[in-house]
Every structure is written in structure tokens, then in C-alpha cells.
């Protein structure tokens with residue numbers, strides 16, 4: 122333990138030991154779910170965790186004795202692990218599953234070695250010899266399942282991943298205690314076989330599938346065709362990836378969730394089966410029927426069971442199964458009838474199509490529809506849909522429980538088991554955001570809710586690789602039976618993340634915790650700024666925090682920089698916090714531009730606009746370009762790497778660019794999946810702002826009022842040009858992050874501007890007023 126004292130405060134240690142005391146378990150136990158468990162023998166799982174440790178810390182892994190003993194989980198089957206010191210400098214980790222053992226390893230690495238693992242980087246200076254564990258520590262999770270992924274994550278984040286990146290992610294899942302991930306890769310290859318069996322020809326199939334970046338919405342029946350077709354190369358690559366993915370997940374003791382048939386069919390099937398009973402759904406999210414309005418097979422049509430059965434059989438033959446399947450029929454789609462009998466028939470048919478092939482089938486359903494369309498989904502409709510499957514044979518994801526928990530409004534999903542999920546992120550956007558207090562208490566409230574049917578916690582972000590902290594926190598919550606002391610926790614987080622205790626960094630994190638990460642309003646997500654939106658004179662500038670705290674946190678990060686400049690996770694955070702500050706500055710300039718225009722002050726308009734477009738956004742792009750996680754070039758390069766022909770490469774390039782900008786052929790959900798990437802700020806956002814300014818200046822000069830519609834038409838050309846600009850973007854960082862941040866800090870931090878008349882001339886009025894240095 123002595124090794125540790127240098128790294129951690131005594132109070133943190135005491136708190137840690139307290140948190141390790143066994144969990145008391147409440148909530149209902151569903152015997153119907155007892156077969157959802159690892160399939161591999163204990164020895165296979167132990168070997169998989171040992172291999173994971175070697176990937177993580179190389180030869181130091183030999184100092185860990187990892188084993189899996191499934192009988193540790195008796196009698197209630199809840200996963201558990203034990204940590205103790207054995208022999209000289211060795212640590213034994215025993216888990217009831219591979220995931221439990223991996224979680225034990227990471228907790229030891231975190232809380233005894235001061236290490237850290239995240240999407241943006243790792244800090245793995247493992248002390249030698251390994252710090253002693255003073256006595257056997259036993260940790261048990263109160264949650265049967267720790268679920269991971271949103272059906273959209275496959276498109277927003279995983280779409281261009283190769284096996285190396287997947288392997289890292291599966292390791293991250295295991296280390297963070299996740300035992301139930303979606304395994305959605307490669308399902309189109311299975312569908313293709315099924316459609317060919319049913320008599321479709323290749324061009325009808327090609328017409329149906331969307332391109333790679335839009336598969337999530339093709340799968341849910343929201344859209345078809347757009348961005349496609351899928352090549353044979355794509356199919357083959359994804360199939361072989363998926364085989365590796367499910368094998369690795371299972372070897373670590375995870376329960377993989379595979380897709381099932383939800384009822385959406387290609388138009389071509391109407392040619393083969395002209396008498397089939399289908400309804401045509403409406404257009405989804407500003408899409409017309411060219412790429413939307415999918416066909417939904419009537420659940421009582423015999424073809425429903427036939428297609429469902431063929432798909433399940435073929436998929437299980439190819440990938441095996443862990444007996445749990447996801448199907449979402451009405452995700453963001455209004456059913457054609459609100460008759461409870463109809464809704465119940467739909468879910469009965471869906472469940473039956475799983476059960477017919479796999480009698481052990483459990484149906485996992487996203488509860489998003491109840492959040493998204495509450496005017497349709499009244500208690501009667503919800504109950505009918507949920508109870509169409511036998512009690513205990515369906516698990517509902519309370520998908521955005523940190524904002525709109527549904528379990529409270531539905532008597533705990535009318536008896537069906539559910540998982541409390543933090544959605545947190547939409548479209549993989551970059552804004553700093555979180556609801557720390559809610560996630561620190563929400564799951565425990567749900568667990569002790571009257572006749573609670575909660576069986577787990579989960580992460581359901583649409584996109585990942587942002588806001589590392591909030592995901593680490595939520596993953597820890599999944600293994601706890603009471604809330605954390607967040608003040609203590611965040612200070613330990615900062616210390617582990619940077620590999621040393623730095624008071625400036627700790628202070629910065631405390632400030633972030635109580636501001637950007639402590640959103641207390643519902644549905645104030647994203648923390649967007651006008652930066653990533655199409656300019657207009659009526660932009661939403663709300664964020665869910667008081668940005669004085671952000672500017673303070675920025676200063677402390679800046680002060681920490683000289684001591685932490687060797688830490689890659691620190692440099693990432695420094696850029697991320699500076700990025701958040703700069704998006705707030707964009708808001709300030711926007712307000713100045715608007716005021717200047719409205720008061721017809723051409724000079725002020727030109728000053729504010731000029732600084733925004735030529736100075737701030739250019740610095741912004743340089744900032745992002747200096748760190749590997751913020752590069753447009755990487756996103757585009759990953760896409761084209763999946764291709765084997767030029768034609769394919771250019772289709773993937775279009776997919777990759779379109780998703781993060783226009784999202785659809787005509788900007789259908791424009792900028793929904795916006796990213797703050799180096800390259801994108803300069804060539805997309807700044808271009809747009811520049812045109813906006815030009816139009817405003819022109820309007821003042823000519824005295825012809827600014828017309829939003831006309832501007833929209835003009836700017837849509839600029840937006841489309843980005844998709845096909847053919848430009849190559851760097852795949853490696855450029856510039857020195859510290860120099861760039863320093864330059865920005867000197868130019869824009871309120872304390873520097875305060876006494877500098879030259880800087881003041883360039884500062885937005887709203888900003889100076891807010892920071893009280895006019």
C-alpha cells in the first residue's frame with residue numbers, strides 16, 4: 122500500500138476501501154434470464170483476460186494471477202471478483218466471469234497503481250513491485266447486466282473500424298465491467314443470403330441497403346438506398362470482423378446481443394410475393410419516399426415468420442448465439458394503428474419469430490419510442506406492446522433514463538425487466554456535457570423503486586470517443602450499490618488520468634464537474650454552439666452551464682500545462698477544454714454580429730465578423746489539428762481504407778463526409794452528427810460563416826434586407842461543395858498544442874484582455890460585458 126500513498130490522498134484510500142465492501146442486492150430475480158451467461162469454460166475466460174492484460178501492460182501481466190471461477194457467483198448469479206496479494210509482488214484476481222476478472226484487474230490498476238484507460242488515451246505507469254492488497258477485497262455488482270451501445274453507435278463511431286480498433290474496444294468493455302454489448306457488425310451479409318433465398322435479385326438487394334455510414338437507420342427501416350450499395354468486399358470484411366468480434370466477446374464471458382427481424386422488408390419482396398400484406402410507413406426525418414417510407418410486413422402474415430425464421434437460422438449458423446436479440450419495429454416510426462390488439466400482435470409475432478428458432482430467445486428492445494413519441498405511446502399502447510411477449514422474455518432498455526426515465530411512468534415496464542441506461546450523447550457530437558448527479562443517484566433510485574424490475578445499468582450513447590470522464594463514472598456506478606462522493610472521485614480521476622497529482626488540474630476538474638458536467642435540466646444535451654450550425658439571425662445559444670466556470674477551468678488547465686505536457690491524455694483534455702471555450706467565443710462573436718447588423722453598424726459588423734472568420738476559426742482549426750483525436754483526415758482515411766477499388770473509396774468518402782455534415786442528400790438532418798474536427802472547421806464551418814457575413818455586409822450596403830431563405834439556398838451549395846471537394850486532409854497531427862493553446866489563451870482569456878486595450882478592440886461586446894471588464 123505504501124507505493125500508493127504518494128499517488129493518492131489517504132481520504133481517497135479510505136473511501137476506496139469503503140466502496141469495496143460487498144453490495145446488498147435488491148430488485149427482482151428473473152429465472153427466465155438465468156441462461157444468459159458465458160458459454161465458455163472458466164479456463165477459456167481466464168486465458169482471455171490474461172491475454173488482455175498482456176495487450177495492456179506487456180510482460181508485467183505475468184505478475185497477475187488471473188483466474189475465473191464461475192462458482193464464486195453463487196447463489197444469486199451476480200458477478201463478483203476478489204483481489205489479494207500472493208507471494209512476492211504478485212496479485213491474484215479471481216472473477217466469477219472473464220468480465221468480472223477484467224473489471225477486478227482494472228480496479229486494481231486504477232485504485233492501487235493509479236492507472237487510467239480511456240478512449241482518448243491510457244496512463245499505465247504500473248509501479249514495481251506491484252502494490253500490496255492489504256486483505257482480500259471482494260466486490261460484487263448488484264446488476265445482472267451492464268449493457269453497452271446504442272443501435273446508432275455502429276454508424277456514428279464503429280463504421281470504419283478494423284479489427285485492431287475493435288479489439289481495443291472489447292478490451293475497454295471488459296475492463297469497465299460491461300457484459301452485454303450489441304454485436305451488430307456484418308448483419309447485412311446474412312440478410313443478403315436470406316433475400317437471395319427468398320428470390321430477390323442482386324439489384325433489388327443493392328437498392329435496399331444504405332451505404333456504410335447509414336446502416337443503423339437502414340436496419341431500423343428509417344431509410345433505404347442512400348449512400349449504397351454495399352460491395353461484396355464490404356460484406357466479406359464485415360462478416361469476418363463480426364466472427365472475430367463475437368468470438369472475442371464470448372471468450373471474455375460477455376453475452377452478445379444479435380439482431381433479429383423487426384418487420385421491415387425491401388420493396389423487391391413485393392415483386393416476389395405480390396399478395397403479401399404490407400403497410401408503407403411514412404417518410405422519416407425530412408426524407409421523402411425516394412430514400413424512406415419503408416415497407417412493414419404485417420406481423421400476422423405468414424411471410425413474417427418465414428423471413429424471421431430464415432434470418433435467425435442463418436445468423437445463428439454463422440455467428441452462434443447467446444440467446445438475446447434486438448429488434449425495434451417502431452423506432453422513430455409511428456405505427457399505422459394505435460389499437461392495442463394490433464400492437465400486441467406485432468410484438469407477439471416478433472417474439473415468436475425468435476422463439477421458433479431459439480426456444481431460449483430473449484428479446485431486447487430499445488425504449489426510445491416511448492421517449493420520442495409520447496403522444497402516441499400512452500399507457501395502453503405501451504402495455505400492449507410490452508406484454509405481447511411473455512413476462513421475463515423481453516428486456517427493455519430505458520434508453521435515456523438520465524433525462525426521461527420511463528420505468529416510473531409504466532409501473533416498471535408493466536413487469537418486464539429493464540436496464541437503466543445513460544444515453545448522454547447524440548450523433549457523436551463533441552460538446553462537454555454530463556449529468557453527474559443524476560447518474561450518481563438515478564440507478565439506485567430505480568433499483569429501489571416499488572416492485573422494481575431493473576436488471577442492469579447501461580451506456581447507450583449514439584457516438585463515443587468524447588467526454589471520457591462521464592463514461593468511466595457510469596461504468597463504475599454499474600458495479601456499485603450506493604452513490605459515489607463525486608468531489609473525491611473527480612480528484613482521483615484527474616490524478617490517475619495524468620499520472621500525477623497536480624493541484625491545478627484537480628481544480629480544473631472540480632470546476633468542470635460542477636458546471637459543464639452538472640447539467641440539471643432535462644434534454645439540454647450536446648452543449649452545442651452556433652459554430653456547428655447553419656448561421657441565421659435566430660440561433661440557439663443555450664448551453665447547460667455558466668461559462669464563467671469553464672473559463673476558470675481553462676485557466677487551471679493552462680497553468681497545469683507545463684507540468685503535464687508529457688501526458689497525452691492531458692494534451693487531449695487541454696485541447697478539449699480550449700475547444701469548449703472557443704465554441705463559447707463563437708457564440709459571443711455571433712451575438713456581436715447580430716447586434717451590429719440589427720443596429721446597422723457596418724464597422725462593428727466587419728470587426729466582429731473579421732475576427733471570427735479570419736482569426737478565431739483559423740486558430741480553432743489549428744487547435745484541433747494538433748491532436749490525433751480531432752482530425753477530419755483520420756475519419757476520412759479510415760473510410761477509404763475499407764475500400765479495394767477507387768469507386769468504392771469515393772463512395773465511402775462521400776458517406777463519411779455526408780454523415781457529419783448534410784446527413785442525407787439535401788441536408789435532411791443537417792449537422793446532426795456535427796464534429797469539431799481540424800479540417801472541418803476551416804473548410805465547412807468557416808466557409809459557411811464567411812458567406813453569412815458577406816451576405817449581412819451586402820445587405821447593409823445595399824439596404825436590401827437579409828433573407829434567410831436566399832441565404833440557405835446559397836449556403837447549401839457551399840455545404841455540398843465540401844462533400845465533393847476531393848481534398849486530402851492530414852491523418853497526423855500538426856503544430857504544437859502547447860504553443861497553440863498559449864497563443865489562444867493570451868488572446869482571449871478574460872484576465873489577459875482586461876488590461877490590454879489592443880485585445881479589447883477585437884473582443885465581442887457581450888463577452889466583455891459578461892466578464893465585467895468593459
Ligand SMILES: *[C@@H]1O[C@H](CO)[C@@H](O)[C@H](O)[C@H]1NC(C)=O
Nearest residue numbers: 188189190191192193194195
Ligand atoms: C471456486 O470457488 C469455489 C467456491 O468459492 C471453491 O469451493 C472452489 O474450490 C473454487 N475452485 C477453484 C478451482 O479454485
Ligand SMILES: *[C@@H]1O[C@H](CO)[C@@H](O)[C@H](O)[C@H]1NC(C)=O
Nearest residue numbers: 321322323324325326389392
Ligand atoms: C431484378 O429484377 C428487376 C425486376 O424484375 C429487374 O428490373 C432487374 O433487371 C433485375 N436485375 C437483375 C440484375 O437481374
Ligand SMILES: *[C@@H]1O[C@H](CO)[C@@H](O)[C@H](O)[C@H]1NC(C)=O
Nearest residue numbers: 398399419420421422463466
Ligand atoms: C393486413 O393487415 C392488417 C393489419 O393487421 C389487417 O387489418 C388486414 O386485415 C390485413 N389484410 C389482409 C388482406 O390480410
Ligand SMILES: *[C@@H]1O[C@H](CO)[C@@H](O)[C@H](O)[C@H]1NC(C)=O
Nearest residue numbers: 408409410411412785786787
Ligand atoms: C425526394 O428526394 C430526392 C432525393 O433528395 C429528390 O431528388 C427528389 O426530388 C425528392 N422528391 C420529391 C417529390 O420531393
Ligand SMILES: *[C@@H]1O[C@H](CO)[C@@H](O)[C@H](O)[C@H]1NC(C)=O
Nearest residue numbers: 132133605606607608609610
Ligand atoms: C465528500 O468528501 C469530502 C471529503 O473528501 C467531504 O468534505 C464532503 O462533504 C463529501 N461530500 C459528500 C456529499 O458526502
Ligand SMILES: *[C@@H]1O[C@H](CO)[C@@H](O)[C@H](O)[C@H]1NC(C)=O
Nearest residue numbers: 557558607634635636639641
Ligand atoms: C450540481 O448542481 C446542483 C444544483 O445547483 C447542486 O445542488 C449540486 O451540488 C451540483 N453537483 C455537483 C457535483 O457539483
Ligand SMILES: *[C@@H]1O[C@H](CO)[C@@H](O)[C@H](O)[C@H]1NC(C)=O
Nearest residue numbers: 666667668669670671673891
Ligand atoms: C456565473 O457564475 C459567476 C461566478 O460564480 C457569477 O458571478 C455569475 O453571476 C453567474 N452567472 C449566471 C448567469 O448565473
